[in-house]
Every structure is written in C-alpha cells, then in structure tokens.
Amino acid sequence: MIEVSVNNQNRTVAKAINLTDALLGWGYAERTAVAVAINQVFVAKSDYAHTILNSGDEIDIVQPISGG
Amino acid sequence: MIEVSVNNQNRTVAKAINLTDALLGWGYAERTAVAVAINQVFVAKSDYAHTILNSGDEIDIVQPISGG
Amino acid sequence: MIEVSVNNQNRTVAKAINLTDALLGWGYAERTAVAVAINQVFVAKSDYAHTILNSGDEIDIVQPISGG
Amino acid sequence: MIEVSVNNQNRTVAKAINLTDALLGWGYAERTAVAVAINQVFVAKSDYAHTILNSGDEIDIVQPISGG
C-alpha cells in the first residue's frame, strides 16, 4: 500500500494502482465533469488507464464551479 | 411723428399709433408666431389694439428659435 | 417684578431696572470681557446705564471662546 | 587596417591596435572623464592596454552630461 493525497486528504491505495481504478475506488466512477492533475501536472482522461500512482502523489480532482 | 426702437433699430411712427397698426406697418401682419414686449414689459396680443406707442419706446418682437 | 430670559434661563428682575444694575445683580460686575445683546440687538457698554429691561426681553451675555 | 565604429562614426585603425593606442589616435588622451564600451560591453581603464580592437567593433566613448 502507498499513501497519496487526494484534494489535500490523505488516502491509502494499492501499490501500482492506475488512475482509473483509483478514481473508481474513491467514488468518482459516475462523474463525468471532473478532471485530474497529479503533482500539478494535468492528466488527460485518455491517460488514466496507464497512469500509475506513486507514493506521495498529490492528486487534484476538480469539477465546475461558478467563477468571475 | 415719434421715434421708437424696434429690435434695436430706429423707426419713425405716427404719434398715438397703437401696436396693432404699428406691427401692420412694419410687416408683421401675416406672422402669428411672434410676441411683443415694450420696454421689457410683455404686451399680450389681446392688448395690442389699445396699446399706444410713446416716443422712445423700446419694442422687442421675437419668434421661435432653437435653444438649449 | 418682570420676567426676562438671560442666556436662555428665566430670571426675575425689578421693574424698570437698567442693564447696569441687572448685570450687577446677576454677578457679571467683575467681568470685563463680556458683551450684551437684547432681543438680538447689540447694546454697547456705554448704553447699559440708560437701557431699561422690559418683560420678556431675551438677553444674551457672551464671552470669548475658541473658534474656527 | 581594420574598420571600427566609434560613437557611430566609421574609423580605420591599424590591425591589432590596442585600446590605449586607439584612444590616443582619436584624440582622447587628455580626457579623464570618459569611459568606454566595446560592443555594449564595458571595458575598464585598467584593461585598455591589453584590449585589442577587432574589425567591426562598435566602440562607445562617453562623458558626463546632465540627466534627470
């Protein structure tokens, strides 16, 4: 198991898990209007399956919100 | 004959002439959109006939013009 | 006795009293830097002796104060 | 002989001449309150003697002037 940070919350995930599975595990499977960055680098949806999480990764998952 | 001033021009008119006749003589008979003051005092149309001109009267005859 | 107002305070004074005596009675004898108006009309020092108070007089007695 | 530019004026000097000699030739020998840059790079007085001019060098020689 490794530790990562998801939206600034600590999470424990299986070693070598990919992003698709991780999002599934965190409950984001149903959501389409989200996007992801790891360590402040954007990860495209098409890259989720072959993106392997590493210990200490800081993952941002964002959704639309109002803005000025 | 007496001297009066009409719109700052000197004019000679018959003694004891009334305003109706004076305006006729000056060519204003056809004009409706004019008004008159004598010595800076307004004279209503209804008073023309019994308004007698005096020597030295300063008569203003005005018409509509654009304004701001 | 008559009633007068001194600086917006009611006072009773003898009938036909003059201003000199009235000021004396009110305790202003020692003060030089004062001036007086009665009913919003200035009364010069030289007129105090022959100024007779009337019932209902409104008397203002003023002194120097700071000002802008 | 080589061509150089001195304060935006074309000058011809001997090949391999050093800056000391060049300034002497251009009449700057007597002047103390001057400073020099070659190709927008400052050349300190102490380096004049061993600074050899190259063809095409752009030399700026400046003096004090009023400024805001």
Add this chain to the structure above:
Amino acid sequence: MKMLKDKQSAHQDTWRVYGTELSSRLFIGTAMYPSPAVMQAAIKASGAQVVTLSLRRQAPESQSGDQFWQSIQSMGCELLPNTAGCHTAKEAVALAQMSREIFQTDWIKLEVIGDDYNLQPDPFGLLDATEQLIKLGFKVFPYCTDDLVLCQRLQDLGCEVLMPWGAPIGTGKGLMNPYALEVLRARLPEAKLLVDAGIGKPSDACQAMELGYDGILLNTAIAQALAPETMASAFADAVSAGRKAFHGGMMPARHLAKPSTPTLGTPFWHEQNQ
C-alpha cells in the same frame, strides 16, 4: 393639465413633471445641429419627450422662425422654452410671458445669467424671477447652481423641478462637484432634480442618474458630436443605465481586493504549502 399620448403603464419607470407623465428622463435642446434633419433624427434617437427652445428677435420678412417652429411641432414633444440670454429678473419675466403666448405652455426653463464668463445662474435674480413667474402661474424649471440654500429657496417658492448645473454651459466637463449634487439629492428628496448644463459624455449622464437624479437636460454634447443621432442614442442608453443602477442598488466600493471566484477548494493547495 398635460397628458402625453403614449401613456405608460404603471409598472414602467414613468415619472411626473408638473402633472405631466413622462417615460423618458432625457430632455434635449434643439440648437447647434448641423441641419434640421439631423436635429429631428437626434431627437427621435434620444427618445426625449421634452425639448427646449427659445425666442429671438426677428425681421418681419424672415420665415426661419416659422419653419423651425413647424419642424419642432411635428415631433410631438412637450416644449420647454428657455429664457437664455436674460441677465435680469425683469428680462426673464418678460421673455417667459412672450414664450407662454407663442408656445402655449406655462412651462419655462428659467435662465438668469449672472456672469458672461461661466454663464452661471445669478442666484439673486433667479430667485426674484422665480417668485414673479410662479405668481403669474408659470411652472418654473430653474437652471440653478448646485447651492443647497438656493435650491431650498426655489423649492420653497413652489418649484417642483430644480435643474442644477453639472459644469458651465457648453464645456462638457461633466459633474464638477459630485459631492454638492449628492447633498442636493439627500436634502431635497421630494424635488425632481435634473442636471442641466455641462454634460459632455454619456458616462457623465450615467453618473448623475446613479446619484439618484431624476433626469438630464443637455444639448451641446449631442448636437456637436460627430454623429448626433448616434450620440443621442448613446445618451438615451446612458440615462437608462444610470436609472436602473440607482434602482438596482450598486455595490459599495471596497478598499481591499476580494476574489469573485470561490476560494474554497482551490486546487493545488496542499498542507505543505502553508
């Protein structure tokens, strides 16, 4: 009592001036246009329901007065004759009476000029003339300064409308003293207040309306624009904008910046950033 033809329904932002209901809050002058056709197009584009005009001496043979008069009448606007050029109460009273006879209206834009340099109202002559004219049955629209005491006196005499200047006539300097105009609005809540004179840009008119003014009277800024018709439309929009802003409750200005986008959940922020 006057009544405009195109009466506004109650839910619209109409207002009453001496008993006449108006939907437009822009009064417009008729002078200084490149041509009568441009004037008519500009008045139409402005949406104004009230136009100002004046009287001048005429030679008997001149037809220009009649022609101008007919072209204005065809617009169907309320007429607001002025007493421009008068320097004394006596002159202004006489000219007002001549105006009433010709234009058949008891409305008068009362100008008593006190100085030929800044063309400002003479507070003393203005008050005198106002008193006389109200006794003669006029509805006075005084062109006045932004002096609260003067304005209070004019209101006390019976003026329902007050028209303080923004800046000297024809300068286009806008609102020289917004504070004074604000004080007038605060202290004379019942008065119909129009800024008359000095407006140069639509943003000036908008600003006056934001302060709660009831309307704007202008002439030069439209008539002397490169394209008067376009500018008239610009001023119509600006007056509308300012009026809505006054009703809509503008945000107060703040000294410190404040994000509009929510800050909760800002990405990339991590514990160790602290």
Add this chain to the structure above:
Amino acid sequence: MKMLKDKQSAHQDTWRVYGTELSSRLFIGTAMYPSPAVMQAAIKASGAQVVTLSLRRQAPESQSGDQFWQSIQSMGCELLPNTAGCHTAKEAVALAQMSREIFQTDWIKLEVIGDDYNLQPDPFGLLDATEQLIKLGFKVFPYCTDDLVLCQRLQDLGCEVLMPWGAPIGTGKGLMNPYALEVLRARLPEAKLLVDAGIGKPSDACQAMELGYDGILLNTAIAQALAPETMASAFADAVSAGRKAFHGGMMPARHLAKPSTPTLGTPFWHEQNQ
C-alpha cells in the same frame, strides 16, 4: 471555429473574438449570486454571450458541480473558464488543461495572481503561462495589469485579446488609471481590449467603452447588487452607451462656457446697453 446561433447581420456592431462573432460586449461572471435563479435572470438581462466559470476540488458525493454545470449549459453562452486562485504558471497551465477537458473549449481566462492583497496579475508568471498555453493550442484571454510593456509582450506571444484590470478584483473602484488605459488603446490598436476587474458602477463601464475598449468583463458589481437582474440590464445599457459614444465622436471638453442657444437676436439688448 465557433459560431453563435443568433448571428448578427453585417450592419450591426458585432465583433470577433478568436474567430467567434459576438454582438454583446459584456462578459459576465457566474459567482456570488444570491441563487442560481437570480444568476440565470441576471445573465439573461445582461445580454452577455460569454460567461466565466471555474474549477474547484470536489468530493465524489457532491452533486453541486454537475448542477451548476447543467444550469450554465442551458444558457447557451460561450464559456470562458478561468484559472482563478493560481499563483504560478505551472498551476495555471495545469488548471487550463483541466478546463479544456471538462468544458470542451480552448478559451481560457488566464489568471496568475501575484499578490494576495490586491489580487493583481503577476506579470512574470502570466507571460510564462501564456507562452506555454499558446503552444498547447489555447486561446488565451489574459487578466493583466495596465502595463503597456506587459500587454505588448502578451500580444507578441499571440494574444488577440487583452484584459487589463480597472481596479483590484471586487473593489468596485472603477478605472484607477484611465491614462494608462488610454495609452494601451492608442498603442495596441489591433488588440481586443476588455476591462476586467474593478468595475463597480455602470458609469465605470461606460467610461471604459468611451475610451475605445472593446468590452467589459465583470461579476461582483452585478452579483452583489441589491437587484442583480436590474443591475445586469443597467450594465448592458451602459456598455451600449459607451460603445455608441465611441462611435459617435464625443465633443471635446472646453475650458470656457459657450451658450447653446444662439446669441444673435437676443431680446432686450439695446444700443444704450453697451
């Protein structure tokens, strides 16, 4: 290439932003409204065709993002996602890419904040992020200062649109430095210039448009008004007024008063008055 549905006929005052034709010149933010319904009413009243929005972290169980997203999509406006809250080029580039994926648009309102006190753009980070994003194919709408050199550099990098601030975000102070904004307009005639941030009153927006700005972006002044829908309409009018004023050729301000009513033939003047 984008194409709005309600395409404007040629004679109207439409304009193009990165190839998209627009008829409205008011861009509006979606934050800080009392309710989604008020937001929708305000957007509609503003006539805006472009709305800004953003991205924030979400918990998986939260539905608020989807709901907001659907309510915005139903408006049929162009989307202009922002990078509000980013303090470095790296953050802004990542957030811009996330925006593109979610919102399916290559438009990005680029904010790289340089100071948390005045929320001003960081000229250095902004230039860096702009360069990266343009290489990645974005159409950048930079939120920038009124610094001409910065604006010139942004344009040189490929920005067709520049959005200098009027005043710090959320202050409503209006145009703090109109001279600087004028210089930008004069020196960058090809740029599409919008004032973004600091607009508090419709007269502020009108003033910016009078200077020749192409548009206005604002949020707080509408969302935080007492009546946002009314205020949105006020701003729509003000932007229209300022645009027409720019086209209509405003009179220059004069130092001296000048009568609007003709002086020739002024009554009551006699020889002996002289």
Add this chain to the structure above:
Amino acid sequence: MKMLKDKQSAHQDTWRVYGTELSSRLFIGTAMYPSPAVMQAAIKASGAQVVTLSLRRQAPESQSGDQFWQSIQSMGCELLPNTAGCHTAKEAVALAQMSREIFQTDWIKLEVIGDDYNLQPDPFGLLDATEQLIKLGFKVFPYCTDDLVLCQRLQDLGCEVLMPWGAPIGTGKGLMNPYALEVLRARLPEAKLLVDAGIGKPSDACQAMELGYDGILLNTAIAQALAPETMASAFADAVSAGRKAFHGGMMPARHLAKPSTPTLGTPFWHEQNQ
C-alpha cells in the same frame, strides 16, 4: 490702522489685508485642540499672524472665557472673531458688534449658516449682513461659497477679502471644485482670496495656493491632527510651497512623455539599430 510689529522688508512676500501688512498667509483657528498648551504651540509652529476666535454665552461664575482670552492675547496675533452659529443676518450683525466691543477690532469673519447639514454659507443672508456691517464700519471677511456671482456682489459691497469654502467645514475633503476656485481667481484679480473650510491635508492648502489664492484659513486639520504642532508646521510649509509655485511659474502638464536626460549622443545606438 493696524501695523504688525515684525514688519517685513519690501523684498519679502508680504501682503496687506485691510491695511494690515502680513508676512504669513496662513490664518488659524483656535478651537478643538487637546489643550491650551498644544494650541499655543501649534499657533506658533504655524507662523500664523491672524487667529480666529468666537463668542459664546457664559455663566457669570465661569472664568474660562477670561483665561482663553488671556492666552490668546499673549500670542500677539491679529484677532479675527467669527460669527459661527449665526443663521440670520440679524444674529450675525449683533454678534459682530459684540465682538468688536470685546476684541477691539473691526475685523469680522462673517458666517451666516444656511444649512445645518453642510454648514454652508447662506448667500442671501450673507449678502444682507455684509451690507449692514460695512455700513457699521466693519472690515468684513465673508465665509462664502465658490459662487462667482455671490463673490462679485460681496466685492461690490466693499469686501476686500473673500473666503470661499473648499469643502464643508470639518470634512477635510480638500478642494471639492477647483474649477470654480480657478474661475474666482481669474475673474476677481483684485480680491484677496483665502480658502476657508474643508482643507484636510497640506497638499490641499498647497494646491489652493498654486491656483493663486492669497491665503488659507483652517482649524480642524491642525487641531485634530495626532500631533497638532507638527501639522501646523506642515501647513506653514505647504502654504509657502504653494505660494512660491504660483510665483515660480509651474510647467504645464503634457499629455506625452518627454525625456529629461538629453537624447543626443545616447550610447549604443548604431546605424544598424534603425
């Protein structure tokens, strides 16, 4: 006729007020100081040669008036009593006469207040009181508005000095309408003009003097400063600065930048740079 002790030599910038020669152009009020000692220190630091003061009702047992009066007399300044608080010409005339008797001066700072909200002069009452007082032999220093017609009338009545407000008393807003003040200066070149009321900062006083005003009268901005003595010195410097600037012929503002350092011979410029 009055004569100051420290008479200035001819080459200095002295001036005459109703026959009294002064070297200082700052008049200062005596109210609102934290203590009499601070007041005295501030007056001294200001360099003022004229101080204002007033009259109020007193109870016979009170000694405060005498004490104040003695402390002021010890300063050796010219006294300028005011009629603060008067709302009618009648009140002001009576108070002026009382002042003359007590203070043994025919100088009077004439205040006839027209509104308790902005404490502005009542132009009508002021003119009336001025006329009465001049007939009674007073030298009137009218606290007036910036209305040119009013000021002209006051001068016509015999006022050698006019004291228009900059802003309402005690607000410290500075010059609300510099244009109006400029017009007064231009149109009344013979008048001694002082800005009275509204000055908040030394830069306000400096600005008024730059316009060609002859002096400044203030009270609150010094008395209510954290350090009145320091502030008094600041105002003395500011008045001096503005006066010298008026004499020194200030550069006109330009719209375009212009290098101060000579551009001829700028290094590093070469033919190929062109």
Add this chain to the structure above:
Amino acid sequence: MKMLKDKQSAHQDTWRVYGTELSSRLFIGTAMYPSPAVMQAAIKASGAQVVTLSLRRQAPESQSGDQFWQSIQSMGCELLPNTAGCHTAKEAVALAQMSREIFQTDWIKLEVIGDDYNLQPDPFGLLDATEQLIKLGFKVFPYCTDDLVLCQRLQDLGCEVLMPWGAPIGTGKGLMNPYALEVLRARLPEAKLLVDAGIGKPSDACQAMELGYDGILLNTAIAQALAPETMASAFADAVSAGRKAFHGGMMPARHLAKPSTPTLGTPFWHEQNQ
C-alpha cells in the same frame, strides 16, 4: 560607506539610503535648465543632497562634459548617475559600469525603457539588469512602475530603494494612480520609496510624501519652471510639508460637515426657537 559632511543631529528627520545619511528628501535632476548658473542656484535652493546625471557620447575635442562635471562636483552633492536611454538590460549594465568608473560611485539610477511613447520602465529588462548589477556590486535605484509584484521582486533581489513613477517622464501629471502607490507603501514597509517621474506641481510632491513616501526625485518641474530657483524652493517646502504631515497624523476626511467653533452656548438660541 559614504558619509555626508553636514551630518544631522539625531533629533532631526534624517534617513539612510544604502548607508548614506541624508537630511533632504528631494533628489534633483541636472538637465534642461536655462543655464548652468540657474542649475546651480536651483540645486542650492532645493536643498537636495543627491543629484542625477548621465553619460553621453562625446567627440574628443568637446570640453562640455568636463565643464559640466566640474560644475556638478563643486556642489558637493551625492551623485546618482542614470542609465537613461537604455532599452535593454545589456545596455543598462554596460552604461552603469561606465558610470561607476567615471563618477566613482556604485549608486545607479537604473532605467530600462520599455516604450518610447510613455517612456515607461520595462519590468522584464529592469529585473534582469537589476540582478546583474547587484551581482556586480552596485547599489541599484530602480526607476520602476507602480506594480507591486515588480517592486517586490526588485526588493527581493536586494534593492533597498525603489523609485516608482507617478506619471510618465516629463508630463507633470502628478500621481496618476495614488491607490497603487498606497498599496506599495503598505506592502513594502521596509523599502525606501521615492516617486520618480511625473511630478509637476509641489502639491503633487506633497501628496506623495503624505502617503508615506520617503522622497521625491524630479527634474523637469523645476528646470522648466519660469523661475527654477523659486520652484526648487517651492518643492523643498512641499516635500517638507508632506513629510511632516505624514508624521503629524492627518485627520481622516469626513463625509459630513462638523462645526469647528463650539456649539454649546451659541447665542440667540432660545426655547421658543425649537
């Protein structure tokens, strides 16, 4: 380390600039005077202890540089050479080094011009040049914009002094954006801040000092005045006034009028007046 001859005693308002103690807060330029004699008189009247000057190409036969140089040296002021006319960091670094060799000072007023229209600093080139010069041992006085992020970066690089513009060089427009200058002062409390460029009137200089600025640098407003010596004295007074005002704690502006003369005991008020 430098040390001025006329060292100030501790109780005076002296300050330190890169280790040099100064009593004057006015820096003055040496260009554009009608004559060298006028320049010398103006510098003396200004009380300035620091003067700016520059370098330009010279022909070997010209003696003007030496003459100017000697006349400046005789003044006994600190020298602050500028890099006026430089458009790149490279040029500015070279010119700074030439200045150091000639003027024997490591002080440099760093100008890297980014635009020939408004002569504004190039934030990017300025930052680059500053970094290089500090590494070379210079004490940099950067002529910068009022951009807080830029100023913060310059300070971070080691600038003890920052010199934001008030307005473009030579315009005399005063402080174009006082808010931005205030923000700089609030956010950079340790920096020595001077307003450089754009000052036209003594009241402008006074205003900047009131904001808490440490000093003023100017040239055109004195050199191009009708009477430069008088104007130099005016600016000296104005800087002094503004400094004292900053120390003296100015009253805050109020929105409502407030009597300065006490209202208690106002005469003529009676019960029935109520």
